[in-house]
Amino acid sequence: MEFTAQQIADLLHGSVEGDPQVKVNRLSKIEEGEPGSLTFLANPKYEEFIYSTNASLVIVDEQFVPEREVKANLIKVKDPYKSFAVLLDTYNKISMSKEGLENPHTIADSAQIGENTYIGAFVYIGENSVIGNRVKLFPGVYIGDNVTIGDDTFLFPGVKVYSDCVIGNDCRIHAGVVIGGDGFGFAPQDDSNYLKVAQIGNVIIEDHVEIGSNTAIDRATLGSTIIRKGVKLDNLIQVAHNVEIGEHTVIAAQTGIAGSTKIGRFCMIGGQVGIVGHLVIADKVKIAAQSGIGTSITKEGEIVQGSPAFFIGDYKKSYIGFRKLPELNARIEELERIIKELQNK
């Protein structure tokens, strides 16, 4: 995709200073600008870079007056940051504009496919599944039987959705994600073997959810594992059977949540956190990275750290103590020595 400075200025309601015919074909940071790239100057901290950048085109504030010579061509706009966001979004929309049906694919006769969808090669859609309008199923996506996918949702390459699961509108599910694998349920038998407990529930993912690459969300034993609307999950996260994650909660990469735990709304959970099963986590709770949560957190907005985790301020104090343990030990030895002396007086 290639655009002239003038085309971009028109899109942003700005004006060109320099060559309106100069062409750009990608976006860059101002400090990494190269010929052919378009960038922006919003933060005055970065102003120095405008005199050295090799970018062909820079979006600047309409008030901007250069102090020295600027090689790059400029587009002057009211709000450079916002304008760049508009460009990002436009760029993204164009690059995500695929539509139509690629071959080969395997779609059950009983499946219903919405309008203006993109169905890539090697996509599989099972019996009775319903795919909404403007949905994009990238190559290699697997949709089992009786699955429902809402409008405007994108499933990137190789996403697998087991039977009976439900995905809402406007979701982004990244490559390699598995939705609806069996929960990890085994009943110990008398002979120390394990009997698999059938996992016949499903996964429900509400609207506006984003899920990162290779994350795994297990189906419920009975009922549903539920990801509420607006939840953002990073890559390589484990969500076990019958978990519920509340609205607009954000979870960083490689965190794991064990079975039947219920996470509140607007929580922020760091990376590599582990949460054991059958807990309840209140709304707006924040959990530091690598923490282990072994008991329910009932206080809204609580902030915790550690494994097992407790109030983050106390954890930080304890950890300072941990670092000073050899010194602490030396102080105790000194006390013991003095006391021995005092006793022997």
Added chain:
Amino acid sequence: MEFTAQQIADLLHGSVEGDPQVKVNRLSKIEEGEPGSLTFLANPKYEEFIYSTNASLVIVDEQFVPEREVKANLIKVKDPYKSFAVLLDTYNKISMSKEGLENPHTIADSAQIGENTYIGAFVYIGENSVIGNRVKLFPGVYIGDNVTIGDDTFLFPGVKVYSDCVIGNDCRIHAGVVIGGDGFGFAPQDDSNYLKVAQIGNVIIEDHVEIGSNTAIDRATLGSTIIRKGVKLDNLIQVAHNVEIGEHTVIAAQTGIAGSTKIGRFCMIGGQVGIVGHLVIADKVKIAAQSGIGTSITKEGEIVQGSPAFFIGDYKKSYIGFRKLPELNARIEELERIIKELQNK
């Protein structure tokens, strides 16, 4: 799948109380019952829900006498819990009853395929591979060359099995699992570069093993990485080259086991545990979640926690001490103050 109350009663050798023609098409928990769903009452704790449930049909004990009006239709049986388990199992079997060969697929001429198999679309089977009877290979499964898969094993969508690996009977391998990727072996060279050590062993998975979504099991450098019979692995687990996991050991999600470590039988290992390479872990050992194991555990049945881990009772005591470190420090300061006074007397 839709059944009448009478059909289900016949299956369970029970009797209908209510409308024998009422139809149900899914299972639910009693507290989440909806019209069209079937549930059960086994635990007296949940008896209250039978008066409020919207389920169309409830399996109850043959002794059950309602105290108030019950909207739902009932099926009376000898053991409601067991009956429900029978239903779960039947339901699961029906939903897993796929058979036959879907198009397109790519199967080498030299491969041998058993009877009554299901081979989904986009399945790839390499040279000389042998697939047992009643095996189900869901869409997008990749089987390399010289692979053997026993009878009654299911590989869910997108499982990849590299060449030369062996999988036993009655295994369940979930979506996105990778079996037989190269072990992580690199020999440092004089110039600080690394030379890849060829990984030419394989992975052997014995009977009745279950492996969760997106777990990765590396092939051995030489010889075999071995998962013994009855082992249950959760999602996103890392099993490095030449590891051996003993019979009926259960491992929770996101745990990692480094190269050549040998885990005993009947162990229970929590989530996000890390075990370093070349260790031996005795039978029936239990490891708490997020622990780090840096040395072999020789005592059968040992229970450990921490990173590095030690006996769980001691860990819990130390952790209480950790939480009280600021207080401990204050006590020592107080002692130092008093002793100074005593010395100056």
Added chain:
Amino acid sequence: MEFTAQQIADLLHGSVEGDPQVKVNRLSKIEEGEPGSLTFLANPKYEEFIYSTNASLVIVDEQFVPEREVKANLIKVKDPYKSFAVLLDTYNKISMSKEGLENPHTIADSAQIGENTYIGAFVYIGENSVIGNRVKLFPGVYIGDNVTIGDDTFLFPGVKVYSDCVIGNDCRIHAGVVIGGDGFGFAPQDDSNYLKVAQIGNVIIEDHVEIGSNTAIDRATLGSTIIRKGVKLDNLIQVAHNVEIGEHTVIAAQTGIAGSTKIGRFCMIGGQVGIVGHLVIADKVKIAAQSGIGTSITKEGEIVQGSPAFFIGDYKKSYIGFRKLPELNARIEELERIIKELQNK
């Protein structure tokens, strides 16, 4: 693949002692040798095994004189270890010798494919992508639009490479890896919702990089996430947007690196490490497994442990103190008791 002792002796410039026509079809460790397998004796520690091994053929030093009867046939060479490495490599090359184009596949007309490539069934290659010579794309690989892949690189089954990413020469990318998924970037809004920040950068992977199964590397928001030449990444690793990993750095399984962090050259990072975003890690730094890195490490060659991590020697001392905390507490109680006595004197 089956070879006679004589064929192998010729390849290794060695001489056969025993039956030159004996056939072997696989490699094994000496202690696990079976009829039909070939092994080697390099370390005198293992000499005992040569008298008991069931291997058909053993590579030994030309100086080797057995003390007792040896069942196996021998090949005498100058350097048994090196010879075995040559064999491993030869074996590997033969097993990785696939070439040609399997059906079905989907390759855009605008894509350019090099010479002597292997393109497996169900491979997808998008618009304007360029695939180098001798590249192997195993079945089910997905290559988006505008992707460049250098010469001699292998992508194992089911690897997904999003649009605009660049992969160098001689790389090995294992099954299930996702390259170029969206970075985890969301701007909090006034209404506590999150607005997705478009992720329009790419991933650049330089030459000689190896990446383990199911690892996820996110594309940059703007600019590039960069994996420098010679880097080795194990399985199930998370690399966030705009991260840079320096040349020849090695990272073990399940480690996660948050956004915009820059890791130095020749670092060694253990498994399950977490590194927060926007840090700089100096060259040759070593990080112990399960550590958490919360601040930049500026000292070249620093070795750290803990969460948060500090110098490993100090960590080990503090951890000894942690294990003795109950004892420390008892010592303080004793001191408090004695001091009370002294005060009351």
